[in-house]
Amino acid sequence: MSYLRIFIFLVIFSFFIKVKASNSYETFVNTKKWTEIEELGFWLFADKRLSGNNKISCMNCHQPSRGWSDGREKAIGFKGEILALRTPTIIGLELQEEFGHSFFWDGRVGDLYSQALMPIVNPNEMNQNLDELIIELSDMEMYKNKFHKAFGTEVISLDRIAQAIVAFERTLKSPSRNLKEEAIVKNENVVEFLNSTSNLLPSMNYVNIGHVSDGKKLFNKHCGICHQSSTNLSDGNFHDIGLVTEDIGRAKVFESNKKDFSYRLNQFKHKTPTLWGVAQRAGPYMHNGSKKSLRDVLEHYNNGGSFKTKNDRKKRLNTLSPLIRKLNLTNEELDVLEQFITEEFHMDFEAYPLPDFLQEI
Ligand code: HEC
Ligand code: HEC
Structure with a gap:
């Protein structure tokens, strides 16, 4: 008798859970x-x-x-x-x-x-x-x-x-698109738009229109040329940023002719990834997951790459980006830069519930 009761309870309970789950998908879709x-x-x-x-x-x-x-x-x-x-x-x-x-x-x-x-x-x-x-x-x-x-x-x-x-x-x-559309809707003038959303020319402020935070200055100077904010924080290009890696990256596209210059010049170059939500999505970072935290990434750039010896660096001279060199930033500056990236490129991520028929499999 008591088994029967437990059975009935379980049936009702699982029905309830199912209804609840499908409701949450319906609400989410709306x-x-x-x-x-x-x-x-x-x-x-x-x-x-x-x-x-x-x-x-x-x-x-x-x-x-x-x-x-x-x-x-x-x-x-x-x-x-x-x-x-x-x-x-x-x-x-x-x-x-x-x-x-x-x-x-x-x-x-x-x-x-x-x-x-x-x-x-x-x-x-x-x-x-x-x-x-x-x-x-x-x-x-x-x-x-x-x-x-x-x-x-x-x-x-x-x-x-x-x-x-x-x-x-x-x-x-990408929030880069929202920034762009907002600027157009508000009919902001071009200079203001460039100052607020673009890092195309990282080392200069187009016109001084008030306070630019230290974090933004550091970012624009050292990072923005590749992580351009108007194009999803990426320049869509391929760079060797001095990681220790087995993966030859972009060179794979030219593998059919290993004697070709393109094959040699594209060794260890990978696509610049977006930085939207980079702190919230948490590490590991890079194509090979070799950097555990955002701070590790910043230290990598500050050290001018992750090479163990000068000789390792020399082997990359043909491909290494000229922007990868010691930056000599202090710990405080790294703190400021890390905070800027965490807040400026903040994105919230949510779980996506599944409709019933996808939960069954
Ligand atoms: C020369 C262009 C260039 C510069 C300058 C540059 N980056 Fe990058 N960044 C890249 C590329 C390319 C990758 C991917 C490298 C790989 O995985 O091989 C990358 C990866 C990253 C990642 C990891 C993202 C992920 O999803 O794995 C972070 C974070 C990052 N960069 C932040 C910065 C910061 C902060 C600066 C300035 C201190 C900076 N970058 C400067 C090109 C650049
Ligand atoms: C086993 C894990 C895995 C699965 C499953 C998977 N992906 Fe990926 N996805 C990756 C990896 C790893 C890369 C990078 C591969 C590379 O660069 O060669 C990637 C790259 C991508 C990219 C390129 C992103 C960029 O910035 O260049 C897109 C888009 C993508 N996946 C969409 C999908 C879609 C759509 C599906 C399902 C049809 C899918 N992925 C299934 C792991 C996965």
Whole structure:
């Protein structure tokens, strides 16, 4: 008799939990004001069915509450093995695309649409057969309805999957875009706009329009030329910033001809990552996760790189950025710079709840 009671209690309890969970997704979606295609893109981004063994989704590595990265030194792949590179955040990619930046640490892909299916088929990442994926999704009423709402017919195709994922990615806006739009709306004059949002010319203030904080000055002088705020805090370029690494970075794109200058000159160069939310998303940082904290990063720049010996540095003379040299900043200046980055590029990150049908898998 008492077993029966416990059983009934559990059934009611699990029903309650389910209702609560789905309610929280409904409430969340209402706050997001997603279009049908954006919500479909989120489902796909969060759905483990997109991987060959139904165990890993894009969101396993690009986690919303960790600033769309994973808090790991290097990503963990399909079979649980450690991959070669750290998972970058995916905030503000749409703005970077607009500025003609390319994607991945080595910039091997030129646009988000071409990128979207790559992790799905990559044997190390999600290892999925795309024909099977179409069959699997086409068997589900949830998806058929959603593709219909998003695209006008029930057809599920790779083109539509990629379009939806990109539509979702574009919702992860860069505050750089907001700053820009605000400035246009307010009709601020150009000088004021440049002073407040751009670090294009880091060592000068365009016109003295009042107080510029010490943190901002330090940032503009030493960092802003590469981490440009009007373009998602990145110049979209590739630099060797003096990290100790096995990964040859941008040179991989020119690997087919190792005698080519481009192959040699692009060794150890990686794409400048955005700094939005950098303190809140927490380390490790860099393409190889070699810097545990923001302070470690600052010390790296202050020391003019992370080389152990002068000889190690010499070996990089062809590729090392000329901006990587001893900065001689004091501890107090590093404190000021760290505080500036933490506050100025602040972003809050929240967990994204899942709709019921995605919780079941
Ligand atoms: C196993 C972990 C993992 C999974 C799963 C994963 N990613 Fe990534 N993602 C990474 C890593 C690692 C990189 C960097 C790889 C490189 O540069 O070669 C990356 C890079 C990216 C980039 C480029 C960002 C930039 O600034 O250049 C985008 C966009 C992206 N992923 C989107 C996705 C999407 C969409 C999915 C799902 C279809 C996905 N990722 C699945 C780990 C993952
Ligand atoms: C020469 C261009 C350049 C300059 C100058 C520069 N950076 Fe960077 N920054 C980069 C590149 C490129 C990377 C990625 C390097 C890699 O992983 O190989 C990076 C990475 C970072 C990261 C890690 C972000 C992440 O997601 O892993 C932080 C934080 C950072 N820089 C902050 C700064 C600060 C603070 C300064 C000024 C003291 C600065 N940078 C100056 C180009 C630059």
